[in-house]
Amino acid sequence: MATQEQDFLALVKQINLLDMNLTLIDWDSHTNLPQDGASFRGELTGYISGQELALRTGTAMGQFLDYFAAHPTALDEKGQQVLRLVKKDYDLNHDIPAEDYAAYQQVVSDAQQVWEQARVAQDFSLLQPYLEKIVAFKKQFIPYWKRGQATDYDVLLDQFEPGMTVVQLDPIMATLKAGIQKIQRTLATRGTQPRTDFMSRAVPEAVQERLVRATVSRLGYDFKKGNLSRSTHPFTVALNRGDARITNRYGVHDFQMALLGGIHEAGHGLYMQNFNPDYDYTPLADAPSMGLHESQSLFNEIFIGRNAAFWQGEYGRFQQTTGDIFADIDEATFYQGFMATKPTMIRTEADPLTYPLHIVVRYELEKALFNGDTTVAELPALWRQKYQEYLGITPANDTEGILQDIHWAGGDLGYFPTYLLGQIYAAQFYHTMSQALPVTDILASGDYSQITQWRKDNIHWFGASLTPQALIKQVSGEALNPQYWLDWMTATFENAYQVPK
Template sequence: MTAADSYAELVRRSKELGVLNSCAAVLGWDQQTYMPAKGAGLRGEQMAFLAGLAHGKATDPKVGELLAAVEGSDLVRDPESDAAANVRELRRGYDRSTKLPASLVEELARVTTAAQQAWQQARAANDFPAFRPLLEQVVALKRQEAQAVGYTDHPYNALLDEYEPGATVAEVREVFAGLTRSLVPLIKAIGDSGKKPDRSVLERDFPVERQKVFAEAAAAAFGFDFAAGRLDTTAHPFCSGVGPGDCRLTTRYNPRFFSEAFFGVLHETGHGLYEQNLPAEHFGTPVGGACSLGIHESQSRLWENQVGRGRPFWDHFFPRLRQTFPAALAGVEPERFYFAVNEVKPSLIRVEADEATYNLHVALRFELELGLISGDLAVADLPGAWNERFKALLGLDVPDDARGCLQDIHWSFGGIGYFPTYTLGNLYAAQLMAAARRDLAGLDDDFRRGEFSRLKGWLGQHIHRHGGRYRAGELCRRATGEPLSAVPFMSYLNEKFGPLYGVC
């Protein structure tokens, strides 16, 4: 078999695995949207079965033989070629997967399916003890995973690498330390300014059906293709990119708080635009997949915040919003509304946090995850540790676990190592938007007309079409001309909130 034949077989196997994983994605989406509660047991067995099949295909010794046959050949001589990128990432995935026992993979799928159902019920009932036994199982299994994969310095590195290849605890700690040093004085200056928006304009009667119509209109304006996607309701918003032609967004609605669903939809739309514009011909291979979760989050945070909380966006959309909710917004001026959706104030819920305080929420979770994985923090002590650290970081007393350590779905599905990518995404988003503004004159005028195609096209050219061809740091450098830095993010915050609050 020639190197070309071996590569073709690798691609065939990779695409077959992509189809299998897409089946699991549909079941996962259904579990969070329409599955009856009593279906959790069977769903756990279904997910474990599919995970076992996928693991078996991913770890087949033949894959290792095919990789060895291609590595070092002329096919991968150009490091930027499809073949070189696919082989590099398939090797990384193969080496990781072969270290994980099939029994561990299946048990993780089984336990996390049950844990997600338990979390949903525990959050609704504010009952952490009901969730604790399953969370203890998840943490124990993730520790086993870290040990099996292997690591240097800290077991968390093995888990972080799954979501942000190459990132380390030391690097993430440095990012959070630097951001905290810059954010804390800005947040304090805003708090001391004495200026406060009228938040009540967001806490009126906003009928859910009208919210859905308005949110879908904004998502469509951004370029989300509803013929290849849909929007549904769930307990915790997410985007599921099943595959070409099938991308599913979810949100949760609050009839008395406009921002919860709307900005959640804009966030998931950013994810959806990335999924819908990955190179479909490469589906199932690394070149057809997302670069990293940090880059994925950059797309959601860019559309949600850099665009969706900007004044030009609301210059266009506020008149339509007032037509949609005439009673709630009677007499509300655009500037008053714009200030309200850009309020900076420490709050309890991460997904509702403002842009300035958001990363403190992520820093909290990162610290707690380090303790859970190292064994320094017991699951039983999680609520107390959460509340104590939350008070120190954000100055608020946590009234209950539903608004504390139970608020996020991530730990229930085993996503330990995921949270730092949100902050990396914020930094990438600011840097990418600064580069897009540099390359595309008059973007704000586009937004005032409700026109977003030039920005979408720029992201398609610089981010989406590359899929997993480059690692995140290299992709950022190519798109912006600079390595990742927190400077564009802090400049963006100061330029936005300085005039609103009269601070420098």
């Protein structure tokens, strides 16, 4: 006879299968869906999502949660880890009145359409009433979601980065702001501005794709457990650890975008290909947080992809694959150009040194919306002011300013900090790994398997069985510490800008 635990895991498996199904549908919608299939696709997604939500928040799940609350020893260790995640999800979704949640979803759906129109019109005021409704709904839902967090914004942070708070983030943001400015001053006063003209040389898309395939394979992404397609915006989805797919985009005059984009996505893919098989068909086969997920893509993109030692080994292969396009550019010149840093208006086009400043702006605005007294109407002015203050540039219009990201229109408030946390986690992991392995030698050798194995053994394998705090502590022996990020960026950019020691 099946135990309660077996029945519970069977229900969890059904939810997991529906999630797998929704992931496939989503991937297909961004890679292969014909134009006229869109309305049918909406119906399909709605139907399967409804089935999935009904299982996650339905009576059967409620009964399991009640039972295991009363019988905590009825679950083994894995069962308890699953329960922790399932219960958090249930609590998040179960208490909100269904009609309110449906109304919220409708607003979010409308807002994303309006966001597109507002971008074309370069006019935030079109989006404003929708964003006001989204913020109002969030403020209405926060009391249902609150589980002891100190501030309202902490409740939102917790949904993407469990346990993260403004108490932790405020000093991190302050440290980074000051540290980045210091590095920028050093580069401006004592560094050599790199030559960058060759960075826009034409590289055929097929050659770029070949470069990406070969590079991400060497970096451990396994094409037996995934594939590489094209899409408008690069993304990664995992149906399961045997099927973690990446996509990429190519621009003839921007090989760096394709190369770093592909390496970035392959970092996500690598993570998802290497979960403990015991976690199959459970929510344990996932990263513990969005920040940790991002840590693995950024580990690839920044700490490997922008590492001087990596290019020592890779540049010969790069030149071979690109024929004579870069025949006149030596490795040092190439690497220096590759590492040029300069504030950009658009977050997704930012180099890693200035990237955190884009997040600081968004973090301060979100925090002010929920913990302060800013209104949605005031956001565009605040946005311009902060971009001028932190990045030294002011957007010419809302489209290259506050309308550049879809996140807020999609209801993702409290999400942006995870991008920055990803960089900080990655830097800390890189530091720890450097103490265990001769990383520079390995990178220069072109055989990265020891690095892949270290990441798998220390990070990927554990999936979501540990909290973010427990994982970073287990790997590095300490809590999250932005100093590793600052140290790496200082050394790396001073090297690339040939700052005298």
